[in-house]
Every structure is written in structure tokens, then in C-alpha cells.
Amino acid sequence: MLRKPSSRPARVKDVAALAEVSVTTVSRYLNAGLVLPPATAERIDAAVRQLAYQPNRLARSLSLGRSDTIGLVVPEIANPFFAHLAAAVEEAAEAAGLGLLLCATLNRLDRELDYLERLRSHQVDGLIFLTNHHDDGRLAEGIRASRNLVLIDEDVAGTSVPKLFCDNLQGGRLAGERLLAAGHRRLGFVGGPVGLMSTDERLDGLRAAAGAVAGAAVAWACSGPHTPEQGRAAAAAWLALRDRPTGLLLGSGVLLDGFLEAVREAGIAVPDALSLVAFDDVGPLHLFNPPVTAIRQPVAELGRQGVALLRGRLRGEPAGPPLRLPVELVERHSVASPPARPTRKAIHP
Numbered sequence: 001m002l003r004k005p006s007s008r009p010a011r012v013k014d015v016a017a018l019a020e021v022s023v024t025t026v027s028r029y030l031n032a033g034l035v036l037p038p039a040t041a042e043r044i045d046a047a048v049r050q051l052a053y054q055p056n057r058l059a060r061s062l063s064l065g066r067s068d069t070i071g072l073v074v075p076e077i078a079n080p081f082f083a084h085l086a087a088a089v090e091e092a093a094e095a096a097g098l099g100l101l102l103c104a105t106l107n108r109l110d111r112e113l114d115y116l117e118r119l120r121s122h123q124v125d126g127l128i129f130l131t132n133h134h135d136d137g138r139l140a141e142g143i144r145a146s147r148n149l150v151l152i153d154e155d156v157a158g159t160s161v162p163k164l165f166c167d168n169l170q171g172g173r174l175a176g177e178r179l180l181a182a183g184h185r186r187l188g189f190v191g192g193p194v195g196l197m198s199t200d201e202r203l204d205g206l207r208a209a210a211g212a213v214a215g216a217a218v219a220w221a222c223s224g225p226h227t228p229e230q231g232r233a234a235a236a237a238w239l240a241l242r243d244r245p246t247g248l249l250l251g252s253g254v255l256l257d258g259f260l261e262a263v264r265e266a267g268i269a270v271p272d273a274l275s276l277v278a279f280d281d282v283g284p285l286h287l288f289n290p291p292v293t294a295i296r297q298p299v300a301e302l303g304r305q306g307v308a309l310l311r312g313r314l315r316g317e318p319a320g321p322p323l324r325l326p327v328e329l330v331e332r333h334s335v336a337s338p339p340a341r342p343t344r345k346a347i348h349p
Helices: 012-019 023-032 038-051 057-064 080-095 109-120 138-144 168-181 197-211 228-239 253-265 299-314
Strands: 069-074 099-104 126-129 149-152 163-166 186-191 217-223 247-250 275-280 293-296 323-325 328-330
Touching (some): 012 023, 023 038, 069 109, 080 099, 080 253, 080 299, 109 126, 109 138, 126 299, 149 299, 163 168, 163 299, 168 197, 168 247, 168 275, 168 293, 186 197, 186 253, 197 217, 217 228, 228 253, 253 275, 299 323
Parallel strands (some): 069 126, 126 149, 163 323, 186 217, 186 247, 247 275
Antiparallel strands (some): 293 328
């Protein structure tokens, strides 16, 4: 017969005593899905409810050899792209019955290597991993020493784990084609750090579009970290040009924020004097004045497929070739025909 519980937190042996079964039976039933006769299972369930028993997650993890928790490693969470991605991964993990540990590295190698070590020490079952800086070889070495890891958004050369990226080349080409269709022939690019896959591919796509039109070229490119400060620095460099490109691709929303602020302070009107296309489309670009034409990445799908790839890895599935998700151009009002008489005089802020 079930008895009234005591005031102290219940332990597994209390559940076993109340249900009149062994501790091993309770442990295997609660942690490993042991199939029991219905009457026995009901006695254990009733004892758990009456005692308000909370299983020890660490003990369960040791018993099963897994934590049922995955990690998401991102450079930062203030960036809207990473925030949207984290929400998508959280939703997909929950649907799969997995907990999620969110890890922000501040885009520092030492913190990235620390989270790889946490994976190796089994604090999580696997990692969905994003980096946003050029690797000097140490990150690749750490990834090669890790199991159950999926790279998304950016590549790390010299690794053979499952990989999932958006089609940056397609995005750069779509942006270039839109600017060229409006009549621009001198294009420019403001991108992320030199050596990042996304930076190189987006610029390559823009150049491919320009190369298909007579007299068109990517006349200027500027690279640096994905920050508003870098966007302002890129705007200063663009304003200092004597023959400025009239159509630009901005490699991220945070670069766009700083760039727009600086050119507006200099009296440059978009799209009258300058046409812009931005990557990501995760911020409120439709609320800008004017609303900004953008390359939209499928962030929610990136999160869902990242979790699916990691679950496959946890089941022992081998890494296949990198997967690419298509992007799309979202037409708004930041692209127009180039000015009849482009400004030739450099402006020095």
C-alpha cells in the first residue's frame, strides 16, 4: 500500500520501497524504458507522483551514457542572425526531446576550444558549431579531435564533419543581377573578415554576375568583422573614393546598420545616390527608410536541418558532402537606377 511521503526530497530507493520493487527495476524503468507488467508500472508511476520524485539528471546521464543535451556554439547572441538561428535550433531540439545548451564564444578561439573540450568530456552529446573568424589551424585540429559535431553557416578548412551552409554564391549573384538590372555598372562589396567562406563566396557571386554584363565590374571591396563599427569604417572608405561604385552589396545586417548611419550623416540618399542590397534579412529591414532589398537566408531551415544532421551523427551516420540551402532575393525599395551624374569628388568625414 502506498504511504504518505516524508518532507525530505525523494530518492530512487524511496520510490522502490513505496512501489514494492527493487531499486534496479525503478532505475531501468525510469531511465532506460524497461517494459514492465502494467500493474508494476502503475505502482511505480503512482509512487513517483506521490513522492514528487525528480530523477537525478546526472545519474541518468551516467546510466545511459548520454545527456540528451546538445550544444549550440555561436559567436554572439546580440547579432539578430544568431539570435534567430538559436531560436530555430531550440525549437527543433525540443521537438526531438533534447535539451539545448547555448554557448556564446565572443568569436574568440580560446572559448571555441573550451566548448570543444566540453564535448569531449561528455557534458553534451554533440555540438552544432558556428565560427565567424579565420582559422589558423588550431580550431580545425580541435574539431578533428571531436566527435558528434556539425558545422553550419561557415566552413573550417581541413575538417570532415557534417556541414550545412547557405548558398552564398547564389546570394552574391542574385544581388549583382538586381543591381545590374537597375543599370549599375560599377559595383562594390562590404563583407566580413577576409578568408571566411561566406565573404569569399558572396564576393565571387557578385563578380560572376558583373562578369556576365559588358562594361560591368566589381570596382571596390572592403572586408572586416561583422560589426556596426566596421560598417561605419567601410562607409568612410567608400566616401573617400573619387569614383564611387553606385550599387553595393552589404554582407550582413550589422554592417548595413553602421554603413547606413555614416552615409546618411554625409548627406548620401538611398536609393537616389546609392543603391544597396543586404545579406541575411533577419532584422526589420522592411521598416527602414527606404525598406532595404535583401538576400534572405532560410535561418529556420538552417536550424532544423542542423539538428537533424547532428541527430544522424549521434546515430553513427557518416558525414556526407556539405549541404547547401538556397537563398532568395526579397525586393524592396533600396535599389534604383544610378544617378545621371555620379559624384566624383571624394568626401572625407
